[in-house]
Amino acid sequence: MHTTHYTLIFIKTQNHVLLGYKKRGFGQQKWNGFGGKLEENETISEGAIRELFEESNLVVEKQHLHYMGVVTYDDDVHRRIVYIFSASQVEGDLKESDEMRPQWFEFENIPYHNMWPDSQFWLPLVLNDHHLQARFTYNDYKIYKYNVEQLDVIPDLIHVEA
Numbered sequence: 001m002h003t004t005h006y007t008l009i010f011i012k013t014q015n016h017v018l019l020g021y022k023k024r025g026f027g028q029q030k031w032n033g034f035g036g037k038l039e040e041n042e043t044i045s046e047g048a049i050r051e052l053f054e055e056s057n058l059v060v061e062k063q064h065l066h067y068m069g070v071v072t073y074d075d076d077v078h079r080r081i082v083y084i085f086s087a088s089q090v091e092g093d094l095k096e097s098d099e100m101r102p103q104w105f106e107f108e109n110i111p112y113h114n115m116w117p118d119s120q121f122w123l124p125l126v127l128n129d130h131h132l133q134a135r136f137t138y139n140d141y142k143i144y145k146y147n148v149e150q151l152d153v154i155p156d157l158i159h160v161e162a
């Protein structure tokens with residue numbers, strides 16, 4: 001099976017989260033955090049920082065990046081491994097990019113109906129600062145089976161970066 005590694009970051013305050021409306025590419029016309037494919041010769045955190053900047057113009061420093069866990073997606077032909085981050089301290093001016101139109105949402109008003117159908121099962125954990133591990137099997141863009149686990153220990157990014 002072909003495996004692709006992605007990053008995904010959620011910038012948040014105590015009760016708001018920054019999402020982007022994806023204008024093109026994989027997951028277009030959906031709201032999501034900022035992220036994308038990991039490039040060769042970069043670490044996972046470097047990828048998360050780069051994608052956030054490319055898509056929103058915001059800068060997050062490595063020490064303000066919180067690794068929250070990993071979500072794995074399988075379909076017939078692909079495995080997508082998505083490393084999830086959150087951050088509350090960012091710098092720079094938020095800007096719309098070719099790929100993403102950013103908007104802040106209250107936790108109570110997250111547009112789950114216009115996001116990947118899996119988000120509703122695990123994003124609330126991230127917003128509440130819980131670490132997680134989840135796996136979804138998709139069939140024809142629908143969730144076929146899934147498992148979401150809240151982790152008590154902080155997952156170690158060193159292992160996946162090694």
Ligand SMILES: Nc1[nH]c(=O)nc2c1ncn2[C@H]1C[C@H](O)[C@@H](COP(=O)(O)OP(=O)(O)OP(=O)(O)O)O1
Pocket residue numbers: 006007008024025026027032033034035036037073080082116118119
């Ligand atoms: N089922 C899913 N649920 C979710 O919440 N996020 C997902 C997801 N499947 C993928 N993602 C995330 C991972 C990543 O942050 C983003 C897709 O990354 P990219 O924008 O790099 O993909 P593209 O295929 O558009 O890349 P390029 O066309 O090479 O730019 O969507």
